[in-house]
Amino acid sequence: MEHEAPSPRTRIRRKPQRGHYDTATVAAIVDTALICQIAFNQGDSVHCLPTACWRVGNALYIHGANNSRLTRTLLDSDCSVCIAHVDGLVLARSAFHHSMNFRSVVIYGRFVAVDAPEEKKTALAAFVEHVSPGRSALVRPPNDAELAGTAVLRLRLDEAAAKIRNWGVEDDACDLDIPVWAGVVPLRCTAGEMEAEAACTDFPQPSLPDYLLTT
Template identity: 60%
Template structure:
């Protein structure tokens, strides 16, 4: 398989480059699979790395928060790095050295821009809710102008990004293959639990999407 080159020197994967991917579809899939990203940025001479919910709108990663948020203000003033990761399995080898994880991760570089247009902002927030529960936005109380004004939506282009993926089994040294210990992969997945209806919810029946 022919792989695209890294979009920039800082996105080029140097450690285990055979795990690297740079194509837009793979980047989008890794971003979509995770619900939380970590945003690293510099603010007033101090480095910060904060987790926050994210979603994808086309070829942009989006985040949101209160208009007064220090992080959101800082992100439009300087460069940042956003990372996302999903852990898919524990790789249990015959030696401690070769234990590993199966994972999908992405690193995205650039500068966020604010979504100023009210209609675009509302559409972006709708995309966020729809990513969590398709069809739910139409059932909700309409968002108000006051709520839109109090909310900041930022978006970051996915153009400068790299992905690393490991999705295979155990890789042990030949001399360890006969060592008497179990070896294999323990799959991991995020699974939704039983819905818990709010005591004051007018609608008592759990939507099929959550059932």
């Protein structure tokens, strides 16, 4: 485990040796995510909703319609945000010791609104760059009406914890002679073949971020 938990609620209790609290590890996991899950309370109900996300500096950003339930509620109460990547299936000799290799981050705090027009434009351009580097210079930026109707929210990464498993099988010694395959099946999220609009077949294909390229 690297560094100390920034708060009691971020301290990893189950298998704490897998925990990481340093900024670089948290940022690297966030930077390879397209979607996060946000858990929050609304009245007597607990909700968990997925939404697109990206990072700029020490903050996670999301966006949505100004009148959406998610964006309204997140400005008034604390929430938790989860990002998880599955990197492999760990197939053991015993059913009990099957596992997964993964990278995950949980972030706690309260979102704040990005209201300044230029800051909002910069944040949304960073979102486009997160999806396709270089693309924000090629496409039309949001107009005033689009900006006015879009909420951009920011959550600092000050209260975050990462948890990682990235190794092989952990079978008991008594199971090592069982005649069955054991090992890791790597899993990767990669981009498929691009499908161009009919009027766009002659244009260069967009660039992709490293986390969507086959390695």
